[in-house]
Structure formats: structure tokens, C-alpha cells
Amino acid sequence: MWVFLSYIFTATIRLGTPIALTAVGACYGQRTGVNNLGLEGFMTMGAFLAVTGSYLTGNPWTGVLFACVAGAFMAVIHGFVTITCGGKMAVSSQALVLLSTGIASVGLLAVFGTMGYSAQVASITKTPVLANIPVVGEFLSGFSPLVYLAVVIVILLNYVLYKTPVGLQMQACGEHPRAADTAGIRVNLMRYIGVIISGILGGLGGAMLSIGSMNLFQEGMISGRGYLALGAVTLGGFSLKGAFFASILFGFFDALQLYVQTLPSFPIPSQFIQMLPYAASLIILIIGSSPKRRNKAPAAIGQAYSFVSGTR
Amino acid sequence: MTVKKTDGTKLREGLNSFLTSLIAIVLAMIAGSILISLVDASPAAVFSALFKGAFGSGKSIVGTLNRMAPILMAGLALTVGNSASLFNIGFTGQFMLGSLFATWVGVYIKLPAVPLIALMLLAGVIGSCLWAAIPTWFQLSRNVNFVFSGIMMNYIALYLCNWLIMQFPGYNAMSNATPTIQESARLPTILNSLGGVNSSIIIAILLVAVSSVIMFKTKVGFEMRAVGANRNAALSAGISINKRMFQAGLLSAVFAGLGGALEVMGSTYRMQQDVQPTYLVMGIAVSMLGKENPAAILVASLLFAGMQNGSTMMQLKTGVSSQFVMAVQGMLIIFICSENFITYIGKKIKAQKRMKTEV
Numbered sequence: 001m002w003v004f005l006s007y008i009f010t011a012t013i014r015l016g017t018p019i020a021l022t023a024v025g026a027c028y029g030q031r032t033g034v035n036n037l038g039l040e041g042f043m044t045m046g047a048f049l050a051v052t053g054s055y056l057t058g059n060p061w062t063g064v065l066f067a068c069v070a071g072a073f074m075a076v077i078h079g080f081v082t083i084t085c086g087g088k089m090a091v092s093s094q095a096l097v098l099l100s101t102g103i104a105s106v107g108l109l110a111v112f113g114t115m116g117y118s119a120q121v122a123s124i125t126k127t128p129v130l131a132n133i134p135v136v137g138e139f140l141s142g143f144s145p146l147v148y149l150a151v152v153i154v155i156l157l158n159y160v161l162y163k164t165p166v167g168l169q170m171q172a173c174g175e176h177p178r179a180a181d182t183a184g185i186r187v188n189l190m191r192y193i194g195v196i197i198s199g200i201l202g203g204l205g206g207a208m209l210s211i212g213s214m215n216l217f218q219e220g221m222i223s224g225r226g227y228l229a230l231g232a233v234t235l236g237g238f239s240l241k242g243a244f245f246a247s248i249l250f251g252f253f254d255a256l257q258l259y260v261q262t263l264p265s266f267p268i269p270s271q272f273i274q275m276l277p278y279a280a281s282l283i284i285l286i287i288g289s290s291p292k293r294r295n296k297a298p299a300a301i302g303q304a305y306s307f308v309s310g311t312r
Numbered sequence: 313m314t315v316k317k318t319d320g321t322k323l324r325e326g327l328n329s330f331l332t333s334l335i336a337i338v339l340a341m342i343a344g345s346i347l348i349s350l351v352d353a354s355p356a357a358v359f360s361a362l363f364k365g366a367f368g369s370g371k372s373i374v375g376t377l378n379r380m381a382p383i384l385m386a387g388l389a390l391t392v393g394n395s396a397s398l399f400n401i402g403f404t405g406q407f408m409l410g411s412l413f414a415t416w417v418g419v420y421i422k423l424p425a426v427p428l429i430a431l432m433l434l435a436g437v438i439g440s441c442l443w444a445a446i447p448t449w450f451q452l453s454r455n456v457n458f459v460f461s462g463i464m465m466n467y468i469a470l471y472l473c474n475w476l477i478m479q480f481p482g483y484n485a486m487s488n489a490t491p492t493i494q495e496s497a498r499l500p501t502i503l504n505s506l507g508g509v510n511s512s513i514i515i516a517i518l519l520v521a522v523s524s525v526i527m528f529k530t531k532v533g534f535e536m537r538a539v540g541a542n543r544n545a546a547l548s549a550g551i552s553i554n555k556r557m558f559q560a561g562l563l564s565a566v567f568a569g570l571g572g573a574l575e576v577m578g579s580t581y582r583m584q585q586d587v588q589p590t591y592l593v594m595g596i597a598v599s600m601l602g603k604e605n606p607a608a609i610l611v612a613s614l615l616f617a618g619m620q621n622g623s624t625m626m627q628l629k630t631g632v633s634s635q636f637v638m639a640v641q642g643m644l645i646i647f648i649c650s651e652n653f654i655t656y657i658g659k660k661i662k663a664q665k666r667m668k669t670e671v
Contacts, residue, residue, distance in 0.1 A: 037401075037459065037463075077646060080650065081646055081649045081650045082649075084650075084653065085649070085650035085651075085652045085653040085656075086652050087649035087650050087651075087652065088649060090399045090401070090459060091399075091596055091600065091645060091649055092645070092646060092649045094401075094592075094593055094596055094645065095593075095596075095642045095643070095645035095646045095649065096642070096646075097593075097642075098593045098638050098639070098641055098642035098645070099638075099639050099642030099643060099646065100642075101635065101638050101639075101642075102635050102636060102637070102638035102639025102640070102641075102642055103347065103639050105633045105635030105636070105638070105639075106347065106351055106632060106633045106635060106636045106639060107351065108633070109351075109631070109632070109633040110350075110351035110352065110632075115633065224463070224467050227460070227463045227464070227467075230460060230463075231460055231464070234457060234460060269475055269478075271471040271472070271474045271475035271478075272471070272475065274471050275467070275468050275471040275472070278464045278467040278468050278471075279464070279468055281464060282461055282464040282465070282468070285456055285457075285460065285461070286450055286454060286456050286461075289454050289455050289456050290454055290455070307656075308652050308653055308656045309652045
């Protein structure tokens, strides 16, 4: 029993953190009014460039930096298409996913000369600094420093979004862009900032998956976690805290799925176990929503506000 | 006189949208070239290998045509959904269920060729519609985000199909696939002198005509497009929005299921585990390039089928991963998505010219 609990707890943290980072970032994008289904693309680019950076320089932290820059780069593309040009947000997001898959695959062959897998690189799966703390030190040092970084980032971003003028201005852009514009807020600048934060955190989430819990990049390793992050945002009612806890819940289902697969002779076929994280998130979302419940999404989500598309 | 005038504007609009699409394609090729130079290969060699692999010889043209039917169906499915402002992202799951149902009929039901093929198409439609009805119904009754539930349904479909494939009597554990369908269930080839073009493409082209008749010549289609164009106006005109959107979702699924069935009957002849089709994104791109115009949809799917078909030769000749075409397709969608910007710049340039001539 103890073994089971400690396995599930560790795995939940390890698998929940990438989803949580991405979901918290996505909240920023959504709150400013930009819908983004392409979180999967941010994570793929982050995961791949984290490994590439670590491989080229030998320092995993350079990889983390690469991942953030890659996420931000993808975010700027999404921002240009949807914020500046008023293009369809759902479609642009799908293009991001496709583009990142293509780039990762071409890059894998070019940098590592392999297909499907990268070489093994220096990674940051442990935090040796914490090992000196008595009693819990050994346990705490078993997590990647990115986990602790994530906690700090989430607290900081929660403060910024809800307690500072900039955060409130960003929320205004998602609720009523024209009113925000009249009040002197630069709507599209705020939206770009929101999307770029989303990109950076999505890249970081990808880095957590590739060098924070493994030491290589594998094609298709994100396997829908970006979409789960999106579900976490919806389930968490578009609040930062809600998204964070919903992500941890999804991480738990993922951990449970991995654990059950290791059991010999489990009565339920493995395909249904693999389905668990996706089916659980769908069922929770169906139970959580009803026609009468107030929609918590920002009022102007998905609406462009731009001269170029004539919506301003 | 008036008729001629409207024709003129229509022609001009068509020309403009053709030009923006062309600009988007050129820009995507330029961006692709930059990516290729980053990985130390020659863009000219890559693109010429891609083109030769797609349209360079009789054999490669046949290969391209053989890949076209499912892409065309994906384009139709997405176009129908877009017309009613419904983004059918659950296409992949519907396609898989359609393939699975069609495979089941093709393997076990003993019938002569013509009724069997008709029954397989019907089975594909039933499978995909059942799968599409779930998220569509939850969207309309409980307000569950259609796009998100569609994505989750795609993953659930993948694992469900993995399991169902194993339940087929005669499951082939070596290749992780169902048994192959009967000879009579396979679509015949035409133009055998060239190497055999699969007749699934003929059925697909007929379906393009059917879809444009439904969308442009019937009341249902008109009301679907009205819902997509302006929901409030449609509501005040007395159109039942929920009903029409549900129908549009199912019509989109019908094309997804037909695509799945055509792929099984035309090229794969069986269903394999862990193969998630990637036609969704191609469908998105085709529907954006096609803009509800049947001819443009045909040309766009030919282009994408060519890219898919040419990518293998490109990897063999230049050593650039065949997934490179995915990056190009992604960039193409991004540039088409920002077509507003292209027209905006065009207008600006025109306005500046006018200013200069006035001064």
C-alpha cells in the first residue's frame, strides 16, 4: 500500500507538472481573449528544443532556455495570425501543432541523425540541493527543479493576474476589448503578452516532459497532454487556481494509468486503461457543465480586435 | 446587363481569392526553404524531388491519385462543418470508426461486389455518425465544448479501435491488423495501362458534386449556411439553429465515414492498430484553400495528395525527413489564415497609389 501511494504521488507530480504549467500559461492567453488549441504544439517545440539545447551545449538549463524561446516563437506566430490578422483561432492552432510536429521531425534527423528518438542528453530530473534537508530531503530531491520552479511561477502569475493593474487590464481585454480600448488599454499588446506567456509556459511544460522527467525526445511523446491542459483550463473555470488543480487531477489519472499497466494480469484490457486520462477528463467535463450553469469563459474569447480584419 | 455585371464581380472575387491562395502557397514554400537551409540541405533539390515524386512520372501521378480520395473526403467534411461554423475536430475519430465498421462488413458479410461495396459505405457512415452524435449531442444539450470533446473522442477512438481490432476473429497478431477484406469488397482499378488508378477517386469526385448540391441547392443546406454566416439573423428568420447545427455535424461525419470506408476499400484493405490517420489537418487546409468551391477543393486535395506521395522520394533522395511536408502544410495553413493581412496590404498599396495620382 505504501509503495502504491508513494508511486502514485510521485508520478502525479511528475506528470501533472507539465500539464499544470501549460494550463496556467493557457489561462493567460484565454483571459486576454485569445483562444488557443495549439498548446500541444508549444509543448512539442519545448520538449524538442530542450533536448537539442542540452545536447548542443551539454547544459540542461540552456535547453530550458531554448524551450522557452521556442514556445514564445510559436506564440508570436499564433499571435500574428489571430490577433493582428484576425484569422480563425482554432485553425491557426491546428497549424501550430502540425508545424511543430514537422519541425521536430526534420530537426531530429538533422541534429541527431535518427528517426523517432533523440540521443540521450544531460537532464535535470533530480534536485540534489534539497537532499541535505533532514527526514524529507531524500524524497524532495527526487523531483526535478522544474517542479519547484513551476510552483514559484504559478504563485507569481496568480498574483500578477488578480492583484496587479496589468493583470486586471489583461482580463479586461478578454471581457470587452472595445471598452478596454476606450479606457486607454492597448488591447492587442496585452493580448500578445498573454499569448507569449502562454507560449513560454507551454515550452517549459514540454521541457519538463523531455529533460525534466526523461533524458530524450521521442516523437509523439506529448500524446495529447496539450489538449488535456486545455481541458484543465475549461474544467477549472478559466481561473488560474482551478486550472492548476484540474491539471493535477489529470496528472493523477495519467499516473494511475501507468501504474495499472505495470500490474500483471489485470482484468480490464490495457487499451481501456490507456483511454483513462482522456475518458476521465471528458466525463468530468460533461458532469461539470450544464445548460443552466453560467459560462465562465471570458466574454470576448475568440473575438479578434484588429484593423486588418475590420473588427475594430 | 445586370447579369453580366454580377458575373464580373464574381469573377473578380474568385480571382482575388485565387491570388491570395497562390501568395500563401509561395510564402509557405519560402518559409519551407528557410527551414531546409537551417538543416543544411538544398531547398531546390528538396522541392524538385518532392515535385518529381508527386507528379514527375506516370507512376507517381497514379500514386498521387490513389492517395487523393480520403483527403478529398476530409476536405468535404471540414467544408460542410465550416459552412455552419462548426469546427469538426472530431473528424479523426469518426474516420477511424467509419473504417472499422466498413472493414467488419468487408471481412465477414458474404455478398457479390456491388451490394457489398454499397453496404460497406453505409456501415462506414453509421460508424462515424454514431461517434459524432455523442459530442454534438452533449454540446447542444449540456453545453460541453464541442471542440474539446471532439479531441478527447479522437483519443478514445484510437484506443477503442485498438481493442476492437484485436476482437476480430482471425486477428493477425504479426502485423497487429484485422484480416484483409474479401476480393469482392475491393474497388476495381481503372486506367490499368498506366498502372491502375483506384476507382475510389471516382466515388469521391461524385461525392463532391453531391455535397455541393446539398449545400447550395437544398433548403437544409441553405439554412446550415445561414446559421454559419450570421447566427442572429438565422435565428430571427425562424431557423432552428440547434437542429441545423446537429445536422451539419452529422453531415460532416457522413463524409468522414465515407472517407474511412473508401480508404479501406481502395488502398489499405484492412485496419491496423495504432495508426491514427492524419487527414484532419489536410482537410482543414483543403477547406480553407477551397472556400466552398468544388473545383478549388479538387485542386487543393490534388496538391496535398501530391505532397504526401512525393515525400517518400524526397526523403530517399535528399535525406530530409518526410515529415517535412507536415511543416510545409502547417505553414501553408498559417499563411492562408493570415490572408486578411495580404488583402489589407493590397488595399493599403492601392490607397497610396490613389493618393499619389490625386496629388
